[in-house]
Amino acid sequence: MDKQQIAEILENIQVFLELKGENVFRARAYQRAARTIEGLEEDLGEVIKEGRLTDLPGIGKDLAQKIETLYNDKRLPFYEELKASIPGGFLELLEIPGLGPKKIKAVYDALGIKSVTALEKACKEGKLEALVGFGKKTEENILRGIAHLAEYSKRHLWWEANEIAEEIVKGLKRIKSVTHAEVAGSIRRKRETIGDIDLIVAAKNGAHVMDWFTSIPEVEEVIGKGETKSTVRLKGGMQVDLRLVSEDQFYFALHHFTGSKEHNVMMRQKALAMDLSLSEWGLGPEKGKAGHLADKIKVKSEEELFKVLGLKYIPAELREGLDEVTVAEKGKFPKLIEEDDIRGVFHNHTTASDGRNTLEEMARGADEMGWEYIGISDHSKSSFQAGGLDEEQLHKELLKIQKHNEKKLSKSYVFTGVECDILKNGELDLKDSFLKELDYVVVSIHSVFNLDEKEMTKRMIKAIEHPSATIIGHVTGRLLLQREGYKIDVLKVIDAAIANEVMMEINANPRRLDMDWRYWKKAAEKGLMCVINPDAHNVKGLGYYKAGINVARKGWLTKENVFNTRGLKEVKKYLFDLKKRKGG
Numbered sequence: 003m004d005k006q007q008i009a010e011i012l013e014n015i016q017v018f019l020e021l022k023g024e025n026v027f028r029a030r031a032y033q034r035a036a037r038t039i040e041g042l043e044e045d046l047g048e049v050i051k052e053g054r055l056t057d058l059p060g061i062g063k064d065l066a067q068k069i070e071t072l073y074n075d076k077r078l079p080f081y082e083e084l085k086a087s088i089p090g091g092f093l094e095l096l097e098i099p100g101l102g103p104k105k106i107k108a109v110y111d112a113l114g115i116k117s118v119t120a121l122e123k124a125c126k127e128g129k130l131e132a133l134v135g136f137g138k139k140t141e142e143n144i145l146r147g148i149a150h151l152a153e154y155s156k157r158h159l160w161w162e163a164n165e166i167a168e169e170i171v172k173g174l175k176r177i178k179s180v181t182h183a184e185v186a187g188s189i190r191r192k193r194e195t196i197g198d199i200d201l202i203v204a205a206k207n208g209a210h211v212m213d214w215f216t217s218i219p220e221v222e223e224v225i226g227k228g229e230t231k232s233t234v235r236l237k238g239g240m241q242v243d244l245r246l247v248s249e250d251q252f253y254f255a256l257h258h259f260t261g262s263k264e265h266n267v268m269m270r271q272k273a274l275a276m277d278l279s280l281s282e283w284g285l286g287p288e289k290g291k292a293g294h295l296a297d298k299i300k301v302k303s304e305e306e307l308f309k310v311l312g313l314k315y316i317p318a319e320l321r322e323g324l325d326e327v328t329v330a331e332k333g334k335f336p337k338l339i340e341e342d343d344i345r346g347v348f349h350n351h352t353t354a355s356d357g358r359n360t361l362e363e364m365a366r367g368a369d370e371m372g373w374e375y376i377g378i379s380d381h382s383k384s385s386f387q388a389g390g391l392d393e394e395q396l397h398k399e400l401l402k403i404q405k406h407n408e409k410k411l412s413k414s415y416v417f418t419g420v421e422c423d424i425l426k427n428g429e430l431d432l433k434d435s436f437l438k439e440l441d442y443v444v445v446s447i448h449s450v451f452n453l454d455e456k457e458m459t460k461r462m463i464k465a466i467e468h469p470s471a472t473i474i475g476h477v478t479g480r481l482l483l484q485r486e487g488y489k490i491d492v493l494k495v496i497d498a499a500i501a502n503e504v505m506m507e508i509n510a511n512p513r514r515l516d517m518d519w520r521y522w523k524k525a526a527e528k529g530l531m532c533v534i535n536p537d538a539h540n541v542k543g544l545g546y547y548k549a550g551i552n553v554a555r556k557g558w559l560t561k562e563n564v565f566n567t568r569g570l571k572e573v574k575k576y577l578f579d580l581k582k583r584k585g586g
């Protein structure tokens with residue numbers, strides 16, 4: 003078992019012990035040990051062999067033994083017994099956003115509740131209100147959490163859905179008789195979450211395609227199998243629709259099943275104005291009217307489809323039914339940013355805080371991506387649950403980075419930064435004198451999420467006004483399909499950022515995608531500078547920047563709107579000048 007897996011089990015033990023009402027300190031000891039193991043820079047096997055586990059912070063004899071057993075036997079009887087003693091309903095209750103083990107234990111003790119249905123009923127009957135530490139607000143929060151649980155379980159993150167869709171399309175394209183196979187729907191529009199996967203296929207042997215599709219190993223259930231449409235549910239719950247169309251129909255179907263409802267309405271209206279009728283079947287003279295085009299129109303690409311209607315090509319990401327059709331009429335489309343435009347990223351973590359790879363590994367990861375630079379921004383001390391660092395520890399990291407750059411241990415240049423917590427009162431978590439030493443500072447909220455909108459906005463703006471603030475991290479703190487963001491007036495934050503020359507990140511972690519694409523077009527027009535950051539906690543996480551490109555494109559951003567499309571020299575100069583200007 004590796005460090006990560008062991009840490010996860012230790013964390014589960016903590017939750018289960020708290021659920022059982024065991025001594026809190028005993029439970030927390032497991033959490034602390036999980037952090038230690040997760041952040042261990044040395045090889046765990048080596049440490050165990052040399053009997054040095056008990057030298058590590060927070061690991062006593064008993065914990066050392068359990069870790070050793072997990073490492074050697076890949077299982078721990080103590081954990082298995084503990085888990086078996088937790089009723090299944092409790093595990094389900096743990097999934098409710100905002101409901102922790104302590105509260106679950108309290109409602110169980112007082113009311114004997116151990117299932118989501120029973121909890122929902124009790125909330126509606128106002129039974130929780132009477133309990134100590136609960137109130138009307140808690141009840142409302144729990145009900146909202148339960149509603150989200152149902153809604154969330156039906157949807158999937160774009161990143162995960164896209165990976166699966168791409169694999170299936172690859173398989174389809176390997177079939178000889180298939181002439182076209184593409185992903186359509188909200189995956190192609192790069193929406194942040196996805197209901198189900200839509201595939202459009204043209205093939206000479208349709209029956210063979212349907213046989214292949216309904217029998218791929220990932221299929222759990224065939225919901226429907228027909229000549230033109232089949233639907234399957236995959237293991238893990240995702241639903242996939244495959245539509246088989248004729249060669250002539252392909253681009254019309256692809257367009258139709260990609261666009262939002264609103265987009266398709268606008269496109270049909272555009273066609274109608276030309277006495278044409280547009281649908282998933284094709285484009286031709288409107289029924290009963292003598293159109294100026296005698297036959298059905300054939301197109302060999304989506305570009306042609308738009309052209310026939312007198313429109314510039316509308317990138318799939320923009321087909322949301324906003325103002326894209328009007329813009330395409332005038333022929334003034336900006337050249338949207340592309341993956342290859344990125345030359346480096348800024349918000350990343352290493353093993354110094356809660357990352358899984360070292361500074362050197364992350365820098366080499368940036369080399370692999372073909373980038374010119376990478377910024378390291380580990381957590382600050384208030385984020386103790388994420389192994390946050392104080393000034394002294396961060397100073398050591400800074401020296402390490404300087405040495406790394408001097409010795410040219412990677413091709414990419416490493417910028418020194420920090421992800422500094424914004425405290426409840428809007429002050430930053432580290433001394434001004436230290437923040438000045440860094441190349442840049444990402445300011446983020448990681449605690450006290452329950453302020454009202456006014457207070458939260460004030461808190462964020464105070465941080466933005468700090469002379470050392472360079473980038474706003476994940477502005478709303480939302481976790482897609484897990485929890486809503488805290489309440490904050492994003493428009494006011496945008497104005498403050500522009501006024502104080504602070505950049506706004508697109509946090510490209512597939513679960514965040516924060517700031518949301520819906521704000522970007524207007525914000526960029528006003529002058530907000532964007533940075534696309536993967537918030538990578540390991541080398542693989544650097545690849546998340548691609549999800550950030552999706553958000554940027556949906557927000558109509560060009561290369562010029564995004565800071566990290568600039569080359570190393572320009573970035574160095576900009577950050578240096580900015581500091582001088584602001585005195586940060």
Ligand SMILES: [Zn+2]
Nearest residue numbers: 421446475476
């Ligand atoms: Zn963060």
Ligand SMILES: [Zn+2]
Nearest residue numbers: 349351421537
């Ligand atoms: Zn972070």
